Amino acid sequence: MLRYTIRRLIQLVVVVLVLSLLVFSWLRALPGGPASALLGERGTEESRAALSKQLGLDQPIFVQYFKFLGRALTGDFGNSTGVQPGDAVVDIFLQRFPATIELSAFAMLIAIALGIPLGYLAARKRGGLFDNLSVGGSLIGVAVPVFFLAYLLKYVFASQLGWLPSAGRQSAGLDATRVTGFFVLDGFLTQEWDAALNALTHLVLPACALATIPFAVIFRITRAAVLDVLNEDYVRTAESKGLLGSVIRRRHILRNAMLPVVTTIGLQIGALLAGAVLTEKVFAFPGVGEALAIGFERRDYPVLQMFILVAAMIYVLVNLLVDLSYALIDPRIRAR
Incomplete structure (x- = not known):
């Protein structure tokens, strides 16, 4: 290893x-x-x-x-010329990076929490009404552009219904203590529950918009992987031996089906950074994606240079972690 x-x-x-x-x-x-x-x-x-x-x-x-x-x-990427003129690019990145991580983590949590269980259930009920509806829904999730869905969610749930905030990370004027830069986590650490809840409500709409494509991809890969495993001889053998359904699902189906799903999740984590540019711009969410959008508009080369490079490094690093986890799940990978 x-x-x-x-x-x-x-x-x-x-x-x-x-x-x-x-x-x-x-x-x-x-x-x-x-x-x-x-x-x-x-x-x-x-x-x-x-x-x-x-x-x-x-x-x-x-x-x-x-x-x-x-x-x-040495950590010197110069000063911003357009996003926050005069400020060091590294400082701008450190200010905005927690927002993007918080948004991406929440979006991926939604995608995984829905994609894997629904993909498994769709595979178990292949050809049924639930399977057909869920497959159709996943196709819509892939086909609808992120920015269009973001504007749609913002219009319906923020502008028309008024259920959720339409912009920012927290409401203006809210007196909240900053500890880590992750607003939800800060609220829990300082026991300022109103601040944590306020930050969480600001995450809902952008995270739902950002999660649509990862959810659709994870769902379809999970469904296909489970269908492949269900047809394997060792699953039928386990069933014929009278093993409990929970044991068969945990040891034989899910463990083997998770190999391609883990790879897909890693790739989607990297892809979230690209989707965050559009989502953060629509919701005025002060993260790395919004800074990149402003940087392109104002030709802020130092910001673009560092932010694109760091985003690429994160993508590569995530894929490394995926490869290592893949090797842990399947020992055959290490021998190649």
Whole structure:
């Protein structure tokens, strides 16, 4: 297991380096460039050239990249020019990252809590009314764009019915103690139950919108995996031996069906970051996704550079954890 882990860690480092080079080169190739973004529309050719020389943008791309890499390794990603002008990009990320993690975790909890049980039940009742309805619902979940569903939920449950808040992480003016940056957790730690409940209600609509695609994917993979396992000889043998249904489900069906589901969950966790950009923008949720959306609008290259790179690193890291868990579930993987 240790050798397998070391090999995957080496692969992770290589992937992150390649991603950093791609992100750096892509941002430098965008129209206008960092100098134009800083100076705005009134900047002259002379001022752009002077600023480019000052920032080292006139140097070869690989020289710029290695300088960027050196600063990045020390945690220096520069200052924001559009999202929060003048603030260090690292500080902006640390302020907003807990919001995105809280939202993504709640969304994934909804997707897993609904997707796996419903997928299992649909497989057990294959061809029935419940199976057909749930499969149709999962198709709708994949087909409907996240931003459209977000606006729909916001219009119905916030604007029309007034049941849930339409924006933000907590109500303005609420006196809440900040401990970790995770508002729901802070409310529990400080026993400020009104603050925890308020933060939780602000999570419901964006989390439901964000959870639709992961739920649909997890449901369909779970259903397909359980159907495959139900047809295996060892399941029929266990049933013929008279084993309890709970034992067969736990030891023979769910354990073997979870292998592809675990992989799918890992991939969907990484994909949540992409969906968070649209969801956070719709609900004015002050997380990493909203900062990325604002950064694209205002051409905030330092923010885009760091946030995209960190998002890619998280995606790669999640996949590493999935691979390790996969190896723990199925020992055959370690030998490959």
